[in-house]
Amino acid sequence: MDGGNPNLPVDWGRYRAVLFDLDGVLTATAKIHAICWKRMFDSFLKRWAAERKMSFEPFDSVRDYHEYVDGRLRYDGVRSFLASRGIELPDGSPDDSPERETVCGLGNRKDAMVGEILASERVDVFEGSIRLVRWLRQQGLATAVVSASKNCPAVLRAAGIEDLFDQRIDGHVASDLGLPGKPAPDTYLKAAELLSVPPAEAVVVEDAISGIEAGRNGGFGLVIGVDRQGDAERLAAAGADIVVRDLVELLPESLSQQEA
Template identity: 55%
Template sequence: MLHDSTTPVDWSDYAAVLFDLDGVVTPTAEVHMRAWAEMFNAFLSGGDAGGGDRAAYTDADYFAHVDGKPRFDGVRDFLSSRGIELPEGEDDDPADRETVKGLGNRKNDAFNAVLERDGVEGYPGSVRLLDHLRSLGLPLAVVSSSANAPAVLETAGLSDRFATVVDGAVAKAEGLPGKPAPDTFVRAAEVLGTTPDRAVVLEDAVSGVRAGAAGDFALVIGVDRGAGVQTLTDAGAHLVVADLDELVPPTQDAP
């Protein structure tokens, strides 16, 4: 459904646009990456609980096992990749407890500390696209694996741009499996009164692109913030851009 024009998307073909948050609307993916690295490397160097491979955690581990997934799934998948076995624990495990959920809560504490200290703003190109889509009257949603999505939107001053937010807390409350399952995107489309075959997904994470592809969304746009164009294409993206500014028609000067 791409077309020949100055921009690669004709937005009038669609009924809703569904945005991932971290790395698509705001640069908070970088904060998540730092928080994951600090947490995992402290754990890996702090002893041999669970056995397995204790080599340092890297950005490659983030993109392969963690990026875009619900927090506890990311912990589980990374530990599994290293052959490390920990108890599952409980949702409210303290951050110093060496369980899957304790490590996940340790990472969440680190993320919230950075967000509170440094704040966050939307990517300029993403804000330009939000402005353009608002001018077209298209309903928008955020679909994020993070339970921190409302706080991030509030801090960035972008809460009013989205008709709904389907985040990790909503997914848990409604029993929706997280990305790469398509359910959270499908739910957001339903809330906006449409169906996947009329909606666009914008994602920077492989797991999120796979979710959009699995849900048969009309258009899945990958945003390359580090995963790689070919990787996102192989995951199911119909189109990959480096910045959402590429999806905004250029300003036409009056003759």
């Protein structure tokens, strides 16, 4: 098996499964989520500030996105960001309408925005990531996608890659099973369990700090950070064993240099 090649950046022969985050790792949808978080929060914050005669401080789609919402379950992301601004809202219920100003209502408002974009735009993939997934499966490794997004099935279908994963743990599954979101390791641990692979023999691939922390907290054999935003140092500090700019770097050299 090529995975045992000592010249590879990763000795893939040591592992039986690879668990991938979705947004920012496999698909270029992180930017869609960042845009929708900003639109939703800015609209809310403007009203909140005006009603209290306070200055409006917009949501920062880089700093606030990565610090408080990236990689987290949707409602956890709402709570995390609002807490950073000292704002408390009632949780509400997951079936709250997007117009309700509850944690769930705001989360549902953001989700509706994402759905509108996904319905009208093509979902792009990171070709280097997809090449790695295909190669790993050829080597006999199991694969899973682990995402906080409830849009995960739609994104996988739109990108044409749903057949590349043996298991999927997404926002719907996490909610149904009562699994806490990242940085808790539970969603990744559930994926490994469904693949019948112990964490020590599985690899986690993430671009979010919370996801890296989840991989480290779960005792996985290897945690790989994908640096899409110039965050290599922060990813390493959070617990990534390896940080790459593109997952194509983890293929055998003869394959990584080929045209996608």
